[in-house]
Amino acid sequence: MDKFSIPIxxxxxIAAGLIAYFLILSIFGAHKYPIFSLFNGVIMGVGMYAAIKNYRDKKGNKFKFQKGFMASLLTGFNATIIFTIFFGLYSTEFNPGFLDELITVWIKDYNTSIGIVLFVVAVMGFATSLVLTLAYMQLFKQSWNTKEASKHTL
Incomplete structure (x- = not known):
């Protein structure tokens, strides 16, 4: 269980932060404008950075790139799954008219359903998780540009 404790x-x-941000936007009626979802990337970024930093600090010298990569990726995927479930419940149960407000043009022209919207939300979250993981692992990987590493290549 310790292996999965950080990603969970x-x-x-992260999911709680995303949900809180969404609900704050909904108080002001701004949750129907997709432009505000750009801040979701900031919330994901801060949370995933904290997760991978915590994992590296916990592992110390035993930190491995592959394990750090998986810890970060699983963190983002967990947050995405939880937020997508919340978004589905909000769109169908808590505020059934929300989908009509969110995609007024697309729903008429393209017959867009909740399934497509949830798919897009999930793909955006998974893509953000992957990109942030790849970027952060460049910060946390061990450098080969050290004196010890150059001795082994000669």
């Missing part, structure tokens, strides 16, 4: 703990925290 930070994934739930």
């Amino acid at each position: 703990k930070y994934g739930v925290a």
Whole structure:
């Protein structure tokens, strides 16, 4: 269980942040404008950075690139799954008219359903998780540009 504790703990925290941000936007009626979802990337970025930093600090010298990559990726995927479930419940149960407000043009022209919208939300979250993981792992990987590494290549 310890192996999955960081992705679960930070994934739930990120999802809680995303849900709180969404609900705050809904108070002001701004949740129907997709432009505000750009800040979701900031929330994901901060949470995933904290998760991978915590994982590296926990592992110390035993930190491996592959394990850090998986910890970060699973954190983002957990957050995405939880937020997508919330978004589906919000769109269908809590505020059934939300989908009509969100995609007024597309729903008439393209017959867009909740399934497509949830698919797009999930893909955006998974893509953000992958890109952030790839970027952050460049910060946390061990450098080969050290004196010790250059001795082994000669």
